[in-house]
Amino acid sequence: MTRAYNIRLRTAVTLTEIIFATVIMALAILPISSLIAFGAKITNKDYRLIEATQILERTGNSLFQEPFLDIPVGSYESYSTPTVVLGMIKGKHADYKVKVVCSIIDVNFKANMVLVQNSGFTESAPRNSDFESSAKTLSYEDLVKQITVEVTWSEPEGAVKKINIVTYRADL
Numbered sequence: 001m002t003r004a005y006n007i008r009l010r011t012a013v014t015l016t017e018i019i020f021a022t023v024i025m026a027l028a029i030l031p032i033s034s035l036i037a038f039g040a041k042i043t044n045k046d047y048r049l050i051e052a053t054q055i056l057e058r059t060g061n062s063l064f065q066e067p068f069l070d071i072p073v074g075s076y077e078s079y080s081t082p083t084v085v086l087g088m089i090k091g092k093h094a095d096y097k098v099k100v101v102c103s104i105i106d107v108n109f110k111a112n113m114v115l116v117q118n119s120g121f122t123e124s125a126p127r128n129s130d131f132e133s134s135a136k137t138l139s140y141e142d143l144v145k146q147i148t149v150e151v152t153w154s155e156p157e158g159a160v161k162k163i164n165i166v167t168y169r170a171d172l
Contacts, residue, residue: 044093045155047092047093048091048093048094048153048155048161049161049163051091051092051093051094051096052091052094052096052151052153052161052163053151053163055089055091055096055098055151056098056149056151056163056164056165057165059084059085059086059098059100059149059151060147060149060165060167062081062083062084062085063084063100063147063149063167064147064167064169065083066081066083066084068145068169068170068171069171071102071145071147071169072102073102073103073104073145074101074102075099075100075101076099076100076101076102077097077098077099077100079100084100085098086098086099086100091153094153094154094155095153095154096151096152096153097151097152097153098149098150098151099149099150099151099152100147100148100149100150101147101148101150102145102146102147102148103145103146104141104142104144104145104146105144105145105146105168106139106140106141106142106144107139107140107143107144108137108138108139108140109137109138110135110136110137110138111135111136111138112131112132112133112134112135112136113131113132113136114126114130114131115129115130115131115132116130118130140172143170143171143172144168144169144170144171145168145169145170145171146166146167146168147166147167147168147169148164148165148166149164149165149167150162150163150164151163151164
């Protein structure tokens with residue numbers, strides 16, 4: 001009498017296959033993890049630029065609100081008003097140095113004067129004959145200030161970054 005055995009082939013995962021799969025997975029994840037670290041570094045750099053821009057805008061707006069005669073002419077890293085903060089400012093992502101350079105500029109321009117005494121002059125629809133035929137040169141001295149606000153900071157790798165704005169104030 002012979003017995004029939006039902007033999008099934010069993011499939012299994014060997015330890016070697018598991019190790020190879022783990023190595024392949026690790027090699028695939030390495031570039032992805034370096035991209036994540038690079039993204040974090042760039043994000044911090046963007047935070048520093050955004051923070052510097054906010055300081056620059058706040059300082060420029062504060063200076064623009066100051067009375068014309070109170071804005072000193074020259075180069076300043078400290079300025080004594082409650083609204084304008086210059087010098088070293090401790091930020092969340094870096095330390096920022098704020099500086100202001102203010103100079104008087106002379107303004108010269110030519111204009112054709114409006115002859116408002118002409119009969120038939122209409123303010124909303126002037127005619128060519130309502131203007132003088134020759135241009136008159138106008139000069140204004142000590143009435144316009146050019147104000148430059150500069151913010152500098154150092155990146156972690158040592159590079160010094162700088163942004164600035166230029167605005168003008170007139171005392172007309």
